Amino acid sequence: MRFLFSILLICGIGFGGVASAQTTGKAIYDERCAQCHGVDGRGNGAAAPVLMPRPRDFAAAQFKLRTTETGSLPTDDDLIRAITYGVPGTSMPGWQKFLSTADVAAVATYIKSFSPRFAAERPQGIPTVAASVPGAPTPQTVAAGKGVYDKLRCAACHGTDGKGTGAIATDLKDDAGRPLPATNLTEPWTFRGGATPQDVYLRFRTGMNGTPMPSFVTAASETELRNLAAYVLTLARKPVWDMTADEVSAFYQAQATEAARDPVRRGRYVVSTIGCSYCHTPVRTDGSLVDGMLFAGGQKWTATPFGDFVSYNLTSDKETGLGAWSDDQIKAVLTRGIRPDGSRMLPYPMPWPSYASLTASDLNAVVAYLRTIPPISNRIPAPTRPNIVSYLWGKFQLLILKKDMPLVTYPGNAGSAGGE
Amino acid sequence: MNVRRVVKWTVGVLLIIGVVGFLAFLYLIPPFTLMAPEEFSGPEAAAANVVKLDAIKDPKTRALAERGKYIVVTMGCVDCHAPPGPTGPDFARYMAGGLKAAYKGHGTFVSANLTSDRQYGLGRRTDEDVLRVLRSGVSADGGRQLWYRDMPWAWFSNWTEEDRVAVLTYLRQVPAVSHKIPPPVTEGPMTYDSAAIEEGSAVNAGTTP
Numbered sequence: 001m002r003f004l005f006s007i008l009l010i011c012g013i014g015f016g017g018v019a020s021a022q023t024t025g026k027a028i029y030d031e032r033c034a035q036c037h038g039v040d041g042r043g044n045g046a047a048a049p050v051l052m053p054r055p056r057d058f059a060a061a062q063f064k065l066r067t068t069e070t071g072s073l074p075t076d077d078d079l080i081r082a083i084t085y086g087v088p089g090t091s092m093p094g095w096q097k098f099l100s101t102a103d104v105a106a107v108a109t110y111i112k113s114f115s116p117r118f119a120a121e122r123p124q125g126i127p128t129v130a131a132s133v134p135g136a137p138t139p140q141t142v143a144a145g146k147g148v149y150d151k152l153r154c155a156a157c158h159g160t161d162g163k164g165t166g167a168i169a170t171d172l173k174d175d176a177g178r179p180l181p182a183t184n185l186t187e188p189w190t191f192r193g194g195a196t197p198q199d200v201y202l203r204f205r206t207g208m209n210g211t212p213m214p215s216f217v218t219a220a221s222e223t224e225l226r227n228l229a230a231y232v233l234t235l236a237r238k239p240v241w242d243m244t245a246d247e248v249s250a251f252y253q254a255q256a257t258e259a260a261r262d263p264v265r266r267g268r269y270v271v272s273t274i275g276c277s278y279c280h281t282p283v284r285t286d287g288s289l290v291d292g293m294l295f296a297g298g299q300k301w302t303a304t305p306f307g308d309f310v311s312y313n314l315t316s317d318k319e320t321g322l323g324a325w326s327d328d329q330i331k332a333v334l335t336r337g338i339r340p341d342g343s344r345m346l347p348y349p350m351p352w353p354s355y356a357s358l359t360a361s362d363l364n365a366v367v368a369y370l371r372t373i374p375p376i377s378n379r380i381p382a383p384t385r386p387n388i389v390s391y392l393w394g395k396f397q398l399l400i401l402k403k404d405m406p407l408v409t410y411p412g413n414a415g416s417a418g419g420e
Numbered sequence: 421m422n423v424r425r426v427v428k429w430t431v432g433v434l435l436i437i438g439v440v441g442f443l444a445f446l447y448l449i450p451p452f453t454l455m456a457p458e459e460f461s462g463p464e465a466a467a468a469n470v471v472k473l474d475a476i477k478d479p480k481t482r483a484l485a486e487r488g489k490y491i492v493v494t495m496g497c498v499d500c501h502a503p504p505g506p507t508g509p510d511f512a513r514y515m516a517g518g519l520k521a522a523y524k525g526h527g528t529f530v531s532a533n534l535t536s537d538r539q540y541g542l543g544r545r546t547d548e549d550v551l552r553v554l555r556s557g558v559s560a561d562g563g564r565q566l567w568y569r570d571m572p573w574a575w576f577s578n579w580t581e582e583d584r585v586a587v588l589t590y591l592r593q594v595p596a597v598s599h600k601i602p603p604p605v606t607e608g609p610m611t612y613d614s615a616a617i618e619e620g621s622a623v624n625a626g627t628t629p
Contacts, residue, residue: 091577098562252487273576283569337457347460351496353462353463354462356464392446396446
């Protein structure tokens, strides 16, 4: 009887423990993970359309960073490692400073509930991976690794110099069909799974599920993959924080030369970091950006007492976007707040006084990139001004009564394409 | 009799001039669209008046800070991170924070003090604390995940780590301003509907202790 009671008690505690881990995991996930990965784990959180690379889709259950066979699920430790230490080169932070190991484990458990695969399958571990500790690289292993780099045709994507500019690098896409640039192997601080010889070897051995990076387990031997890791790590250049002053200057000079050679690439970087899509994309009621409408404009505000403003369509559409604008017209808006019809903008919501400081070469790059954004037809209404009485009354409240003047953001698309 | 009439007229005319003048003043005071673009003092001028990068002795720090300055200026960080005033940001207290955004149901958030002040600014944060916010939107205070529409960290996460370090190097050069920022008041998830109003373009929510 006492035995039975004990069993029941243990089961009860066990069950209670699982249930509370699930609740804790969900609570932490909703607070700290959902903004990027989405409440339902589909990698479609509010900020997701902006992030490069995109946040992981847990429902698709394709995990890049594993110690398991290609195509397999990750182990619990794999998930826990990514949550604890973060993923370099991405916006995924390491949570070790803010979450206990129990909390991290609870989140990992909750993440597994997004895909039925975790209940149906077991991760296929690789016994040799944990056992084998790579020796320090030697000139011989590095030279051999160079041969493996050629044999496995790594240069097709990563380039002969490892800078990620191989012949087919621009055509690469992930499983969801989104463009995915080949990793620049000269910047090991951005390696998603870490930059120790063991980390690098693991990516060759396990492949990166959901991406064009395959496992080379059948194409090369264990030793060859170890040597390849040794070679790849020799491609590294110095990061700016390790450079001397002269090296930093030379590095920035080289970047400027590269930007002039490939303005579209530089322009994509400037646009993706400077925040154009914050305003130039419709926003849903829950504050998420409408994914398919990036840069199509249509976000509307009322800035009392100045009137209503709708963000413009920045796509290359000839009728409703920037397609028919000249380079100079785009630059006049960006740097001086002067529209093609000669009318003037306020210094906000469009922050052109900031963009006035862009260098001539960056301005060219931004224009070059905007021209490559596929057209979306979305006609944007002109700003509307309040009548003179409301305007003066508004300014009186603002300047004399020191009243907080509301800035209202409207959800949905105020352009002709409508929709959300 | 005549004197009274003159006084009456004079007072009347002065009154009309006063009212019209006041209305004209209201109409014309910035920000106003008839102002020439060159007359707006943008973030670059704001930075130039306060942050003196030429004084940095170490040439490497100076090179990184110059790069960081370019990013911070063109990004317009100061548009939110300067104390707001009725005619625009108070650039004299460069990066001292205090712009309030209040949303019904979502909460009230005030832009942080990014100066090197050790009590209220970034001076109290480690390098990694600052980089983490700029990379992942995770605040050093308890690891709170900042909402990407309050602080647009999602775009800054696209900076290369090298540019992010340059931004940090620049921010470390911003002179301290003692300006206390109230902690956020979080109510719930963001909802934009007709009732959700963002407030606070004119009034500084920070305090000078």
